[in-house]
Amino acid sequence: MNSSFRLSMTWLHNWGGLVVGWLLFCVFLTGTTAYARHEITRWMQPERVEATDSPNAAAAAVATLSREAPQARRWLIMLPDGRETATQVYVYNRPGAQPAFRRMALEPADGRPVRARATFGGDFLYYFHFDLRIPGVVGRHLVGLAGVALLVALITGFVIHRRVFWDFFAFRPNRSRARLWMDVHNALGILALPYHALITVTGLVPLMLLYLPWGLQAAFGDRPTAFNTAVYAEPVPPAASGRSAPMTAIEPLLAEAARRWNGGRAGRIVVDNPGDAAATILVKRTDSDRLVITPEALLFDGTTGAVLTAWDGTGAAAATRAGAYGLHMMRFAETPLRLAMILCGLAGTAMIGTGQVYWIIKRRKREAAASFGLRLADGTNLAVMIGLPIAIAAYFWANRLLPAGLSGRETLEALAFFAAWLLAALHPALRGAHRAWGEQLAAAALLWIALPLMNALTSQAHLGLTLARGLWGVAGVDLTALATGALFALLAWRRFRAVHRPSDQSRGGVVQGGRC
Secondary structure, three states, X not given: OHHHHHHHHXXXXXXXXXXXHHHHHHHHHHHHHHHHHHHHHHHOOHHHOOOOOOOOHHHHHHHHHHHHOOOOOEEEEEOOOOOOOOEEEEEEOOXXXXXXXXXXXXXXXXXXXXXXXXXXXXXXXXXXXXXXOOXXXXXXXXXXXXXXXXXXXXXXXXXXXXXXHHHHHOOOOOOOHXXXXXXXXXXXXXXXXXXXXXXHHHHHOOOHXXXXXXXXXXXXXXXXXXXXXXXXXXXXXXXXXXXXXXXXXXXXXXXXXXXXXXXXXXXXXXXXXXOEOOOEEEEEEOXXXXXXXXXXXXXXXOOOOOEEEEEEOOOHHHHHHHHHHHHHHOOOOOHHHHHHHHHHHHHXXXXXXXXXXXXXXXXXXXXXXXXXXXXXXXXXXXXXXXHHHHHHHHHHHHHHHOOOOOOOHHHHHHHHHHHHHHHHHHHHHHHOHHHHHHHHHHHHHHHHHHHHHHHHHHOOOOHXXXXXXXXXXXXXXXXXXXXXXXXXXXXXXXHHHHHOOHHHHOOOOOOOOOOO
């Protein structure tokens, strides 16, 4: 029975990992970039690479909105911090007014519109990692299912690799190629196991009500607004009175919030009915100064500044959810911890990738001639594990090559990402996976190594400036590109060397995806 159970777990681990492994690779890789989300955005807007935060950001944004959108129904102000250096504002107009919605980026010091190229920046990769940029909630459901499958893979992996800890410390210089890939897969799983488990479990928390809505329905029924008020500190906005009234100054409200939060900073300001006697101002605490992101907020009367409602984030359930959410997002993390999380995320990405390659190598040994399914799996490995990095590089290249003032350029950047990925996916079908592996590795190496050079030729935000000014977050994008390109160059060299060995040439049409 024990043998039968282990065989069942082996089947579940192998096939379950294969089916969702490609999706998990995409989620892990793009999710890892989210730790440098704001730094990527700053790199992609070289015109304001040296921009800084300002304590005057809230007052400057309110002054600008009072001039530009005095009749709006709502203002949403996202305040900058040490990493995000622009004030993001969202204007919601009243029914019938056009446009119904408007977004602006403002300079924190004086509220002027940001003068920089339009780009989705790091937000594009951040949102891709949990919704795959699929409209609606289909992408989020797929990522949730993949997260559950990863938990199963982690558990079954320990069941089938009974000697995993012993093998981790074993030295086998004469190991076979298949054994090498499996050992690397196991080692990466062990080294960052706490991270893998943590990021998978906590990754399901932010969208848990999408996956399991029944508790919400039982407690609040058809009153979602009551739930949002109780749990997320998002009260129902009052109706406008129709009577004009000046809005109270914002600085005293922020000072009162900081006093109640023991020095905590405001991160979001929501003004409903600005310029009306029924105006309200909601000040919510930032997520970047704490681990447990409980909803702490103050609702003020918009004309008198009196406190109407306070949310202090108490409650075991709220704290549990907020703690898990905070651990997943890591917005509180300083640079050393974020670097460690990036390394763990890359280890998780590599763990998934090596598992996919090992599956191909193992099946190839069992088949005299590569079946269609094996060729398809190997081509998919190539399209995902090399194609996605190529697509990300194309996204960065498009940011530098498209004219800075081009209308809709942020959408064209995203199209460049998907177009490059599609070409990478079609390439094995045109050239054969045997040749396509080496060619795509070489292409990825060229794109990533040349990216800092392209940056230097097309902008002033090059390594010579960023390193000299101590802008390590922005310089890190170029340095990471060089390291990524060097890795792909090494893999391409090993690939070409292996392909041109006589013993490898005699193998014929068998897919050689794992020989890099």
